[in-house]
Amino acid sequence: MGDSSRLCSVWLGSETGILKGVSLSRKQAFNFCNTSHLSRDQEVRALCWGDPAESELLVGSVDGTVKTFSTEKGSFTETRRCGDPSEGCFTGLAALDGSRIITCVESGTVRVWREDSSEPVTELDAGKNVCRMRQSSVHRNKVATGGKENGLKIWDLEEPKKPLFTAKNLRDDWLDLRRPQWVRDMAFIPDSDKVVTCTGYHQVHVFDPSTPQRRPVLEAEYGEYPLTTLSLPASGNTVVVGNTHGQIAMLDLRKGVVRGCLKGLAGGVRGLHCHPSQPVVASCGLDRFLRIHSLEDRKLQHKVYLKSRLNCILLSSRDLEEAGGAKGEGGTEEVKEEEDEVWDTMEQVEETSKRKNTEEGEEEEQQKKKGKKKRKKEQD
Numbered sequence: 001m002g003d004s005s006r007l008c009s010v011w012l013g014s015e016t017g018i019l020k021g022v023s024l025s026r027k028q029a030f031n032f033c034n035t036s037h038l039s040r041d042q043e044v045r046a047l048c049w050g051d052p053a054e055s056e057l058l059v060g061s062v063d064g065t066v067k068t069f070s071t072e073k074g075s076f077t078e079t080r081r082c083g084d085p086s087e088g089c090f091t092g093l094a095a096l097d098g099s100r101i102i103t104c105v106e107s108g109t110v111r112v113w114r115e116d117s118s119e120p121v122t123e124l125d126a127g128k129n130v131c132r133m134r135q136s137s138v139h140r141n142k143v144a145t146g147g148k149e150n151g152l153k154i155w156d157l158e159e160p161k162k163p164l165f166t167a168k169n170l171r172d173d174w175l176d177l178r179r180p181q182w183v184r185d186m187a188f189i190p191d192s193d194k195v196v197t198c199t200g201y202h203q204v205h206v207f208d209p210s211t212p213q214r215r216p217v218l219e220a221e222y223g224e225y226p227l228t229t230l231s232l233p234a235s236g237n238t239v240v241v242g243n244t245h246g247q248i249a250m251l252d253l254r255k256g257v258v259r260g261c262l263k264g265l266a267g268g269v270r271g272l273h274c275h276p277s278q279p280v281v282a283s284c285g286l287d288r289f290l291r292i293h294s295l296e297d298r299k300l301q302h303k304v305y306l307k308s309r310l311n312c313i314l315l316s317s318r319d320l321e322e323a324g325g326a327k328g329e330g331g332t333e334e335v336k337e338e339e340d341e342v343w344d345t346m347e348q349v350e351e352t353s354k355r356k357n358t359e360e361g362e363e364e365e366q367q368k369k370k371g372k373k374k375r376k377k378e379q380d
Contacts, residue, residue, distance in 0.1 A: 092133025
């Protein structure tokens with residue numbers, strides 16, 4: 001499977017615990033797992049690159065394990081325990097350097113693990129109900145956290161005793177009522193100190209820790225439904241957000257207005273990832289499709305059905321044009337899934353019709369009505 005994994009330019013984690021790789025050039029999807037031992041405990045909740053060369057993938061599962069997948073060998077090379085399932089699922093996973101990884105769980109515990117140790121070397125408490133942790137791409141020791149009634153915090157893992165920045169809640173509304181907080185995702189804006197967040201109350205906020213102001217320096221809203229995830233395009237000045245009703249939009253980070261919408265989704269968006277250098281965005285979610293849209297003309301370039309509900313997505317930094325991925329026709333692609341024994345070995349069940357033949361049912365009803373009328377006449 002080493003050759004097939006090298007071809008993959010898109011990686012996805014599913015609810016069934018399967019790590020999926022998609023080759024857009026060959027129009028093939030590959031399953032990388034032991035399909036005979038699948039369970040809900042293996043559900044993939046987080047994906048990230050393990051090294052700058054993108055030769056390793058880190059895969060965070062519901063059971064608290066982090067697996068290392070080699071894209072060169074096409075197989076899992078290591079499994080380590082990084083937490084307990086009782087603390088909640090992974091809400092963030094990142095590589096700090098070649099031998100250390102960062103994990104965050106729903107209970108708010110952020111840990112740094114060394115490759116040669118079963119105990120964390122650094123641990124901090126980011127508060128309860130954390131929905132997401134993200135790492136800065138420039139300052140790798142900086143991470144941001146946020147969740148339900150748990151505002152944005154920025155941490156320096158070298159000095160984890162207290163956060164570098166703690167966001168202040170929005171001002172009370174016009175009725176002087178407190179406005180609730182629910183940070184669902186965030187990202188560090190390149191070439192600045194700013195951080196953009198999206199919330200479960202369909203808001204997009206930009207915070208600037210370099211200023212004395214701890215409230216958002218920009219507030220915007222999109223749609224009526226909770227926003228679930230966001231990603232920053234390579235071009236800058238915009239953010240792509242997705243919500244629970246399958247709507248994706250591009251928002252201007254300077255004016256806070258919607259620049260355009262991406263259509264075609266039929267279920268809640270769980271994962272978004274903009275390509276590091278090309279104007280495209282990949283999305284996945286509950287409708288089991290991988291979609292790739294152009295951010296220039298907003299047209300659908302690729303649409304691939306992957307059979308499982310998808311939780312997270314990761315794009316390779318390789319040029320998608322070289323992989324044959326930039327010039328699609330927008331239709332559903334015929335994708336051949338390799339090593340899909342789960343579906344092939346499942347017993348086929350023929351669904352028996354629950355209702356009787358329509359004509360026979362109508363005749364029976366008529367006979368019953370006639371019998372009732374006869375009995376009434378005899379009684380009279």
